[in-house]
Amino acid sequence: MSKYEFSEIEKKWQQKWVETQLYKVEIDPAKPKFYALDMFPYPSGAGLHVGHPLGYIASDIVSRYKRLNGYNVLHPMGYDAFGLPAEQYAIQTGQHPAITTENNIATFRRQLDTMGFSYDWSREVRTCDPNYYKWTQWIFGLFFTHWYDKDSNKARPIEELIQHFEAVGSTGISAAQSEEILFDSNTWKQKNAVEKEAILNNFRLAFINETTVNWCAELGTVLANEEVVNGVSERGGHPVVRKKMKQWALRITAYADRLIEGLNTIEWTDSIKEIQRNWIGRSEGAEIQFEIENSEAAFIEVFTTRPDTIFGATFMVLAPEYEGLAALCSDEQRGAVIQYADRAKNRSEIDRMSDTQKTGAFTGRYCVNPFTQKPIPVWVSDYVLAGYGTGAIMAVPAHDERDFEFANAFNLPIIPVIKPENSEIEIPLKEAYAAKDGVCFNSGFLDGLVVKEAVKKAIEKVETLAIGKRKINYKLRDAGFGRQRYWGEPFPVIFDENNIPNLVKDLPVELPKVESYKPTGNGESPLASVSEWVNVDLDDFTLFNPSPFMERGRGEDNILNEAPPEYDNKNLDYAKTMRQDPTAAEEKMWDLLRNNQLGVKFKRQQPIGNYIADFACLSIKLIVEFDGSVHSNEESKIYDETRKNYLEELGYKIIRFWNSEVEKDAYNVRDRILQVVQSLTPSPSPQVERGATPKTPGRRETDTMPGWAGSSWYFLRYMDPNNETEFASKNALDYWKQVDLYVGGSEHATGHLLYSRFWTKFLHDLGYLNFDEPFKKLVNQGMIGGEDGQKMSKRWGNVVNPDDVCNNYGADTLRLYEMFLGPLTDSKPWNTHGIEGVSRFLGKFWRLFYDGETWAVNPETPSAEELKILHKTIKKITWDIDNMSFNTAVSAFMVATNELGQLKCKKRDILEPLLVLLAPFAPHLTEELWQNLGNTESIHLAQWPAVDEKYLVENSFLYPISINGKTRKQMEFAVDTEIAEIEKAVLADETVIKWMEGKPLKKIIVVKGRIVNVVV
């Protein structure tokens, strides 16, 4: 083929790569690993425009480059497939979201395939696949069964907390919790199950939280803070109001400090780190109590970062939502305060924000300023937020702008206590002096101290007076984890009749079919109307609630209580470790045995005495065991034998099968079990027995998880996507570790990127991961705008479709051009004419290998000049890819091609290595030419060429000669020419003399290999 026929070439090689599974990757301990990841796309129906693949192309180039350099590269792709658009579409059309999603994924995949990416598609994951969300549910279970210990700074099992409560109550623990509660062990023991669960809920990392949520009536769901922009929903722009609601939340605040600290260990842009720091909003200060005069309530506690200004605290302000506000007011003022508070509470965010004038009401009460001992009035105002700090502040109008405005609005005293170090402060103040530098005055024992020291001393004083303590506060709130929607992961949770949540152990809990996808409008998910799914018999499930106080005997978790007197710790522990991971065979059999399918009730992992049976039917005393190959060694034979004797003494019949039998034909095994069951069942039919089983009513959680649930850990699943017994094997997690390079948009700064870090730290605490940051290096690609300077969108009619570009110019040209457009991280407009240049370049490059119609590569020995061109290009391209400077890399290819074209160089020793350099950028064209060179293996398995500096050394340098910094002439000198010699030659030069205009020489600077500057 003498002409560059891109469409033929691209089609051909894309097929070939699939056939040979070129990009399939497995763990290989002999090679260093590299994990290159693109941000999880949501497969929308709209298809891609040319802005979308920008990051994919960059990460693909790096992936290919790393492979050529001997790395074992994990480069996967998958879909964040749960979410609102598919569901909204379902509401409108009745089409199941799974179908829409499937169609969209097919389109998306076709588009990606056209562009020649090197993804290992055997690792594809989809969040809406039960085999995937099984593990999302499982991780939720881990959050539910853990609490955060601030002393050891990690998550710990809730059982340990319960043991602590049993032993000494709540003293001696420092835990992340919703509110501080104190009790001793007797109090704990006397509490009933509901009360105990309420306490545990206060500690669980997944817990039920009553909060003010962003309620969007139009979408019928609760939205996260980052999904609300300027008081309306980010998606659709519908109004959002605040509403109290109970729903699941994750205690991300427990990790606030570590989320800030961890930022120092990762290579992300400063701006994203800064956004996360702001979002977490850590501030150091103190909590201080102010005594209330003549009131039942003893004191009001405030949080302040400026305890140094306490002498200037002239009034207090409470949030309208402040707890006990009404009780606190004086009788005369109560009516007015309640009226004000009610009005403030019902106003939307947008109203509150647009307010310029401060509003408020006086409570009729006074506090005592603990430092001045003077009474100060207590007010209520909506400029104080209930959710931050204690919901109350000490107002220091002289040194806080907001307090200053409030004081002016209500004529409250303003007493300055800080002044600039070297000047006086102007009184009366025209504006608050909020600067954090200055010295204290009017401040008793703090007088003369600078702010920083005064803060320290004030806190010390507060602590010795026992009226407060040092305290760190965060803006970050616990993350709401419930959505009242259909198309998301169901919670593996069933509430019993006392509303105590229990985890379902048999996962996945699959999403049931529903009639209508419409939200109910009363704040409940569409799932709530599927009563046959919602209402269940708890006895049909293996549940998990690791509280030993559960009254009902339910599954394995009562082992501690049920252990017989002859309780053998060693054996039971052994059994517990053995049973941890159900085998695939057990999973399969459970599907055939569960829910009375054989007419009797089987339980799984049932403790009997001090053993744990794989499956047991208690009513007919039958135990079914499944053995893997482990059981063939001597030690376990003895163990099995002892166990059999023991259980037979208790009157159980034991039947055993090999796992391999199940794998071969599970139904056959089922039938054999059924025979035994029937032989043991007394004559009345199984149906009758079932009817006789007492029902234990339960109700499923009907909310589903938010979109970010599945995307918070997907990068771990890629490491071992088909694992049925673990979310990913230890082996895979330890090999692939962190994502080395993560490419995606910056719009996920406070969502996905924060949550992923949180989940990673949590899983690290539990010992699943040996790293605690998910993404080592993060690169944010810029946006590509339309040619008209507008955002590229259907609305402006300026969308450029990558399919069209591929059809007209080929994928290699598209890839190269997207990179050539400018720095990856910059936003820049698309320019349709510009692509011609890149297209022309590829044609020129192709013709380097041809002379007219004929293949012209020859085996001649290259000249020094040609070798220099090659090696300088190797050096440049290598540096550019390492530094993600792809636009300059493309330009370097153009330069090399122009130079070699000029020299009419057709030499194999030059062109072959050059081809490898270009392979990551233009994988199809290079593969074709590589084959034409006679290579039988793919170019993408070749070796990256090494730079040989010896071809780059120059023996002379053309010095720019400048007079007073202006370049006037160029003079060539050998590289090793002495400075003195250069000086001499330069000063003797005619042009130089002319420019010196007879002025005396002041100085001459010679920088070897750089420049000469003559100063006159």
Added chain:
RNA sequence: GCCCGGGUGGCGGAAUAGGUAGACGCGCAGGACUUAAAAUCCUGUUCCCUUUGCGGGAGUACGGGUUCGAUUCCCGUCCCAGGCACCA
């Protein structure tokens, strides 16, 4: 208002340790090949003055500073994009 980026030809952009500003590409102008077109190739292209050539001057948002030398470092101002926004 606060925080973080960034301002270089007609356009996208380059200058990877403070050392020849404008690489590479687009666009534009002129030319070669051709009956013609396409394709390809060659030349020029920061601005201003001079213009036949040779030259000269200014110039990296603006104003200062450090330096032999600043697009690069420092201070101030303006503008643009992004983030946060009553978080005490």
